[in-house]
Amino acid sequence: MRQVKLDTFFKGDSGKAEEHKKISEARESPSHVFKSVEEECPDNTSPCYLLSVTYNGKKKKALLKLYDPKNHKIYLWYDKYGHKPYFLTDIPPDKIKQIEKLVSHPSFERVEHIVKYDIIRDEKRVMSKIVMKDPQAVATARNYVPKAWEAKIKYHDNYIYDLGLIPGMLYKIERGLLKPVPTEISAEARELIRKSFKNDDERELAEKWIPLFETPPPKYRRVALDIEVYTPVRNRIPDPEKAREPIISIAFAGSDGFKKVLILLTEDLMARELGYSTIEEENVILEIFDSEKELLRECFRIISDYPVIVTFNGDNFDLKYLYNRAKRLGFRESDIPLNRAAGWMRVNRGIHIDLYKFFENKAIQVYAFAGKYKEFTLDAIASAFLKYHKIRLTALVSELSIGELAAYNFRDSKITLALTMFDNDLVMRLITLIMRISRMGMEDVVRRRVSAWIKNLFYWEHRRRGYLIPLAEEIIELKGDTVTEAVIKGKKYAGAIVLEPKPGIYFNVVVLDFASLYPSIIKTWNLSYETVNCSHEECMSNKIPETNHWVCTKRKGLTSLITGMLRDLRVLIYKRKAKDKKLPEEERAWYDVVQRAIKVYINASYGVFGSTSFPLYCPPAAESVTAIGRHTIKTAIKKATELGLNVIYGDTDSLFIEKPESEKIELLEKWVREEFGLDLEVDKEYVYVAFSSRKKNYLGLLIDGRVDVKGLVGKKRNTPEFLKNAFNEVLEELKNVHDIREFNRMKENIKKIIQEVYTKLKNREYTLEELAFRVGLTKELAEYTKNTPQHVKAALLLRREGIKIGKGDIISYVKVKGSTAVKPVQLAKLNEIDFEKYVSHIKTTFEQILDALDIDFDEILGSIRLEAFFS
DNA sequence: GCGGACTGCTTACCT
DNA sequence: ACAGGTAAGCAGTCCGCG
Numbered sequence: 001m002r003q004v005k006l007d008t009f010f011k012g013d014s015g016k017a018e019e020h021k022k023i024s025e026a027r028e029s030p031s032h033v034f035k036s037v038e039e040e041c042p043d044n045t046s047p048c049y050l051l052s053v054t055y056n057g058k059k060k061k062a063l064l065k066l067y068d069p070k071n072h073k074i075y076l077w078y079d080k081y082g083h084k085p086y087f088l089t090d091i092p093p094d095k096i097k098q099i100e101k102l103v104s105h106p107s108f109e110r111v112e113h114i115v116k117y118d119i120i121r122d123e124k125r126v127m128s129k130i131v132m133k134d135p136q137a138v139a140t141a142r143n144y145v146p147k148a149w150e151a152k153i154k155y156h157d158n159y160i161y162d163l164g165l166i167p168g169m170l171y172k173i174e175r176g177l178l179k180p181v182p183t184e185i186s187a188e189a190r191e192l193i194r195k196s197f198k199n200d201d202e203r204e205l206a207e208k209w210i211p212l213f214e215t216p217p218p219k220y221r222r223v224a225l226d227i228e229v230y231t232p233v234r235n236r237i238p239d240p241e242k243a244r245e246p247i248i249s250i251a252f253a254g255s256d257g258f259k260k261v262l263i264l265l266t267e268d269l270m271a272r273e274l275g276y277s278t279i280e281e282e283n284v285i286l287e288i289f290d291s292e293k294e295l296l297r298e299c300f301r302i303i304s305d306y307p308v309i310v311t312f313n314g315d316n317f318d319l320k321y322l323y324n325r326a327k328r329l330g331f332r333e334s335d336i337p338l339n340r341a342a343g344w345m346r347v348n349r350g351i352h353i354d355l356y357k358f359f360e361n362k363a364i365q366v367y368a369f370a371g372k373y374k375e376f377t378l379d380a381i382a383s384a385f386l387k388y389h390k391i392r393l394t395a396l397v398s399e400l401s402i403g404e405l406a407a408y409n410f411r412d413s414k415i416t417l418a419l420t421m422f423d424n425d426l427v428m429r430l431i432t433l434i435m436r437i438s439r440m441g442m443e444d445v446v447r448r449r450v451s452a453w454i455k456n457l458f459y460w461e462h463r464r465r466g467y468l469i470p471l472a473e474e475i476i477e478l479k480g481d482t483v484t485e486a487v488i489k490g491k492k493y494a495g496a497i498v499l500e501p502k503p504g505i506y507f508n509v510v511v512l513d514f515a516s517l518y519p520s521i522i523k524t525w526n527l528s529y530e531t532v533n534c535s536h537e538e539c540m541s542n543k544i545p546e547t548n549h550w551v552c553t554k555r556k557g558l559t560s561l562i563t564g565m566l567r568d569l570r571v572l573i574y575k576r577k578a579k580d581k582k583l584p585e586e587e588r589a590w591y592d593v594v595q596r597a598i599k600v601y602i603n604a605s606y607g608v609f610g611s612t613s614f615p616l617y618c619p620p621a622a623e624s625v626t627a628i629g630r631h632t633i634k635t636a637i638k639k640a641t642e643l644g645l646n647v648i649y650g651d652t653d654s655l656f657i658e659k660p661e662s663e664k665i666e667l668l669e670k671w672v673r674e675e676f677g678l679d680l681e682v683d684k685e686y687v688y689v690a691f692s693s694r695k696k697n698y699l700g701l702l703i704d705g706r707v708d709v710k711g712l713v714g715k716k717r718n719t720p721e722f723l724k725n726a727f728n729e730v731l732e733e734l735k736n737v738h739d740i741r742e743f744n745r746m747k748e749n750i751k752k753i754i755q756e757v758y759t760k761l762k763n764r765e766y767t768l769e770e771l772a773f774r775v776g777l778t779k780e781l782a783e784y785t786k787n788t789p790q791h792v793k794a795a796l797l798l799r800r801e802g803i804k805i806g807k808g809d810i811i812s813y814v815k816v817k818g819s820t821a822v823k824p825v826q827l828a829k830l831n832e833i834d835f836e837k838y839v840s841h842i843k844t845t846f847e848q849i850l851d852a853l854d855i856d857f858d859e860i861l862g863s864i865r866l867e868a869f870f871s
Numbered sequence: 872g873c874g875g876a877c878t879g880c881t882t883a884c885c886t
Numbered sequence: 887a888c889a890g891g892t893a894a895g896c897a898g899t900c901c902g903c904g
Contacts, residue, residue, distance in 0.1 A: 363888075374883095451888055487891060489879090495890030496886065517886090518889090607888025614888075622889070652886040652891085696885045696892050711884055711893075718883070775882065787897045789881055821896090844894075 052441030087151035107137030168435035523564030528557025690852035
């Protein structure tokens with residue numbers, strides 16, 4: 001490699017010599033020598049966190065990655081128990097011996113007797129356990145028997161279940177064997193459990209779970225990585241499969257303060273100014289290469305040095321590109337510390353977290369982060385949580401100077417790292433907790449959806465208890481179908497109730513809601529896939545309201561037990577601890593993450609049973625939850641009315657009550673607790689609420705002065721900016737209203753705001769950007785076969801310009817006159833705008849508020865149009 | 872040949 | 887691939903109309 005003289009590439013001289021030295025030191029330091037040899041876990045190590053379990057095809061063994069929090073290294077441990085892949089079938093072992101294809105299969109090892117408990121039939125079953133030598137053979141051999149159970153579970157998951165492992169928890173190696181490190185439960189916690197869980201089963205389970213929430217998480221030593229690829233033409237995204245163009249820059253940001261950008265010195269770069277000040281401020285080390293191979297080698301050395309690698313879309317771009325580019329440049333497989341897994345990129349020794357996959361997860365977005373970000377781009381997510389964003393480029397990356405390129409590239413890696421660090425490592429803590437709850441390795445947790453998390457916990461618990469994991473078709477066959485009709489065409493069963501709001505302004509309104517309604521129903525009604533429509537004659541009279549389903553009276557349902565226990569831990573212990581001012585700030589923050597992680601889990605526990613893709617799919621169970629929900633809220637409304645409370649609106653689990661008397665509220669809460677075993681609590685208090693006649697559509701002023709807006713067009717992501725801005729101005733006005741008199745004054749101001757929008761629109765004072773609708777593509781362009789929505793039309797026009805458009809992209813378009821009706825912002829001109837169309841959008845946006853205030857939109861415009869007429 | 876009534880599709884929201 | 891319910895806008899179709 002040619003050592004490039006750095007000085008010649010930097011503006012000015014001050015301090016550069018020192019940096020040069022640092023770089024050389026880093027290169028020669030022995031601790032940074034790339035080791036391809038796998039290091040096995042030494043005996044008697046200090047406690048290590050179990051991060052992942054995979055299957056090693058070469059050794060034909062399970063491989064565990066353990067993270068030592070003291071020296072921040074990953075140790076590898078291979079199975080020492082001789083655990084083998086297997087599946088179950090219901091024919092006896094002697095009959096198995098007669099299946100020639102099976103017993104003569106080269107991978108066939110043996111067949112064993114095994115007794116399992118069949119949870120849906122409530123009976124013991126003798127099964128044959130067919131043990132094979134490698135996991136792939138299971139996929140073949142399962143077809144040789146009439147019916148196979150537990151035959152589609154991934155080997156590494158089976159290993160976790162059979163050993164009862166909990167990823168994210170502490171283990172050590174003693175005499176070569178893996179041993180869990182117990183976490184002490186404090187006497188105080190034990191007492192709390194004793195008080196909170198009267199039922200033995202639940203208490204026993206809760207005691208097993210408490211350590212998962214009390215064991216502190218490690219500080220993961222990690223590095224974020226981002227690459228830039230040479231792009232000759234604008235709008236052409238480099239193809240990571242082909243990896244044709246050179247990688248010109250790779251940036252790293254480490255949790256240990258490591259900041260480095262590796263740059264490939266191209267002729268273009270040499271010809272340009274250096275522009276290097278941004279990087280200087282950040283104290284980033286620049287390393288310049290004249291050979292791309294050398295650059296990749298250095299990159300791989302850094303990757304190998306960290307236990308955890310963080311990327312944003314690394315599965316589909318950065319790491320894939322690196323891997324394929326290295327192969328293209330002639331690297332041997334053994335010199336690349338990466339390998340391709342199905343649909344993702346793995347780091348050989350460490351763990352690769354792709355944050356894009358994590359943040360894209362709906363359950364994370366909605367429940368863990370309360371919908372704080374709405375688009376899944378690095379920039380959008382960063383601006384929801386951080387104070388800085390991506391550097392805006394006006395040129396192509398290939399046209400930048402060294403300094404600009406390094407600064408741009410480094411910022412992305414810095415943001416990526418910061419997304420794992422904000423709020424005290426919130427994201428890493430959430431990941432760790434979800435690993436523990438779902439018994440899933442880190443790589444899987446960040447890539448799989450909530451249904452996979454729940455499935456994994458359920459399977460683990462079935463295995464622990466010796467329950468047979470049923471086949472999906474058995475559940476359907478035994479439990480039957482749904483009996484209710486959905487309101488929405490194409491849905492499988494009826495959902496929740498939404499009350500019809502009466503338009504108007506209501507002062508002094510309290511919102512009561514059922515705390516975690518569905519999880520609570522699952523708990524108190526003993527709902528689970530095995531208990532709904534159970535096999536006992538004597539349970540059939542224990543009916544579920546609004547259906548003809550019944551629920552078991554003899555056995556506790558597994559879902560009911562687990563969901564109920566988690567719900568109780570969250571409500572009775574962790575929500576309280578998260579708010580307990582007596583605890584140190586740091587501890588409170590941890591418990592807040594705990595209660596959020598549990599929330600993600602229990603909130604999805606109803607939905608999965610109504611999802612065909614869930615392996616324990618049980619429509620009657622899902623339907624029973626919503627049926628009981630409807631019954632509960634209906635009965636509660638009736639009771640509230642009897643008590644003299646005025647219920648003005650409600651949705652699923654909430655009751656909006658006008659001018660409530662606190663004694664009556666208390667009576668209602670008490671009644672609900674006694675009648676249903678549910679907690680009704682005050683969720684929100686409004687100075688006033690404004691309803692139009694639309695459901696899921698209202699606005700109100702909370703007593704703490706915040707304006708609460710639900711469902712209105714003005715706050716939708718795709719609404720044009722000029723409307724959103726005007727809408728926000730109206731909201732500002734509404735903040736000043738506290739009684740009916742102030743309201744009337746405010747009406748005039750609101751009218752003025754709307755008139756101004758109209759005038760500005762007419763005078764073409766808004767930019768195209770402000771007028772643009774921003775609508776997302778939920779699928780690839782070719783998949784819109786039934787019709788062509790406007791954003792797709794605009795996208796097609798963009799594609800014609802050579803711009804690559806795909807699923808997940810957000811299309812900005814404006815409405816124009818003529819038959820095309822829409823144009824992407826990039827191609828439109830201001831004078832093409834369809835004025836009338838935009839006026840009707842002003843109308844719908846503000847009518848949602850005006851209806852409540854009893855103002856007529858056309859009247860507002862009427863006066864201004866009249867003015868225009870006379871002037 | 873055209874416009875209104877209608878259904879269906881699509882997106883973004885609420886719980 | 888957790889669920890169903892609602893609002894809004896547009897695409898496409900059907901039907902009536904001498």
